[in-house]
Amino acid sequence: MFKARALIPFFLLLGTTVAVADRRAVLEHYSATAENAPSAERGRMLWNKPGIRGRDCTQCHGNDLRQAGRHRRTRKPIDPMAPSVNPKRFTDLRKVEKWFHRNCKWTWGRECTAQEKADILQWLNTL
Amino acid sequence: MKEIQKTFTPLVIFLTLVMTIGLTLQACAYEDDDDDDEGFSRFLPARMDFRPADDPQYREECGACHLAYPPGMLPARSWQRIMSGLEDHFGENAELDAQTARHITEYLSANAADRSHTGRAPNIARSLGVDAPLRFTETRYFLRKHHEIPPRLVVNNPDVESFSRCEACHTGAERGDYDEHQVRIPGVGRWDD
Numbered sequence: 001m002f003k004a005r006a007l008i009p010f011f012l013l014l015g016t017t018v019a020v021a022d023r024r025a026v027l028e029h030y031s032a033t034a035e036n037a038p039s040a041e042r043g044r045m046l047w048n049k050p051g052i053r054g055r056d057c058t059q060c061h062g063n064d065l066r067q068a069g070r071h072r073r074t075r076k077p078i079d080p081m082a083p084s085v086n087p088k089r090f091t092d093l094r095k096v097e098k099w100f101h102r103n104c105k106w107t108w109g110r111e112c113t114a115q116e117k118a119d120i121l122q123w124l125n126t127l
Numbered sequence: 128m129k130e131i132q133k134t135f136t137p138l139v140i141f142l143t144l145v146m147t148i149g150l151t152l153q154a155c156a157y158e159d160d161d162d163d164d165e166g167f168s169r170f171l172p173a174r175m176d177f178r179p180a181d182d183p184q185y186r187e188e189c190g191a192c193h194l195a196y197p198p199g200m201l202p203a204r205s206w207q208r209i210m211s212g213l214e215d216h217f218g219e220n221a222e223l224d225a226q227t228a229r230h231i232t233e234y235l236s237a238n239a240a241d242r243s244h245t246g247r248a249p250n251i252a253r254s255l256g257v258d259a260p261l262r263f264t265e266t267r268y269f270l271r272k273h274h275e276i277p278p279r280l281v282v283n284n285p286d287v288e289s290f291s292r293c294e295a296c297h298t299g300a301e302r303g304d305y306d307e308h309q310v311r312i313p314g315v316g317r318w319d320d
Contacts, residue, residue, distance in 0.1 A: 073219070074193040074292065102220040 015087070022091035023083065027121045029093055034115040043123025046116055051107035065127050082127035090121055178245040179303040182234045188223060189231065194294050196263070197303055198238035199248035204259040206235035217261075246303070264290040276312075286313035 031038050047057050060078055061069040066085050069078040083089045090096055104112035112120075177197030180186055186195045198206070210232040213221045223231070236242070241252040254268045263269050273290065281287050287295045294300040299309045311317060 071192050073289070075288065076192055098223070102222055105214075105222075106220040 019083070019087045019091050023089075023121075023125055026090050026093045026096055027118060027125065030114045030118040030121065032114075034113075034118045036115060038118040038122035040119070040123040040126050043119035043121070046120050047123065049108075052109040055107045057103075057107060065124070081124055083125060084127060090124065096121075175303050176246045176305040177248065177303040178238065178243060179301060182231075184227060185231050185234050188227060192219065192221070193291065194300055196293075198235045199240050199243045199245060200251065200263045201239060202241040202252055202255060202259065203236040203239035204241075205261065206239055207232060208259055209261055210235070247305075262291070280312050280315055284312075284314060 027038065050056050059072045061081055065081040068080055070076065071078060079089075080086045081089060100112055100117050104110065104116075177199045180190070180195040180197055185198075189195050201209075209216070210228055213223060213228070239252075240248045240255070243249070251263075251266070251268050255266065258266075260266050269290075281290055293305070296310050296312050297305050298311055299306065
């Protein structure tokens with residue numbers, strides 16, 4: 001007898017494969033106009049770089065990116081950033097660009113360059 | 128037996144009529160009073176102080192950092208002010224692309240306090256006059272409902288911190304239910320006044 005349940009691992013694998021492909025496409029959107037190849041090491045340093053007025057990324061995202069963060073003012077939980085525990089991360093270019101735009105301006109007081117975004121994504125994608 | 132029934136039936140009909148008219152008048156009286164337990168909401172099976180936010184795009188974008196506030200909480204002119212200042216949104220950056228912003232502004236305006244007939248919206252609109260506040264929590268209407276709550280239960284309460292977090296105390300906030308009997312202040316419990 002054919003069992004639908006047997007298909008679950010197949011769909012899980014398909015889902016992961018699609019997510020991986022989407023993440024690559026999002027990263028390529030930025031690296032295409034960046035001068036250098038994306039670097040996870042630079043990305044990690046950028047993530048931890050202090051911003052304006054004592055701001056930085058960890059204030060909302062926490063120190064362990066495999067766990068949920070919390071908006072520092074509204075206290076609303078923010079899903080984990082690490083794709084290993086939150087496979088939806090960095091698969092939707094519109095969403096990624098919206099938050100890069102807002103949070104680079106808020107944290108650093110300016111927009112991030114394509115190079116910086118590519119580096120940060122490269123690093124986050126390893127988590 | 129027949130006799131009793133003959134005099135009793137009109138009496139029952141008469142009493143029922145009097146009670147219905149009385150209740151209706153009472154409800155109307157509450158409608159005009161912009162304070163407690165307003166309007167017919169008392170007689171509806173499921174209480175609704177606000178029509179909950181139901182536009183998917185609004186819920187996704189404006190529910191990202193906090194409760195997707197009910198549009199009936201502020202008048203259209205307030206929502207338009209909020210939507211045209213998203214770059215500095217209470218100190219945060221909440222910028223949106225033009226197309227999404229336009230859609231959300233239209234949704235909020237169409238269902239705003241001064242356009243909606245649901246729950247508290249008409250009374251909120253009336254109490255504001257021509258003001259266009261950016262915050263519901265700073266309106267006289269809001270302050271009057273919350274003046275009995277001491278700051279230590281809000282600002283100094285790590286589980287609340289701000290009155291803007293309606294859902295921290297109003298357990299039915301997502302459904303648009305703000306009945307004072309559904310209030311649980313974290314670390315304090317049920318609110319009995």
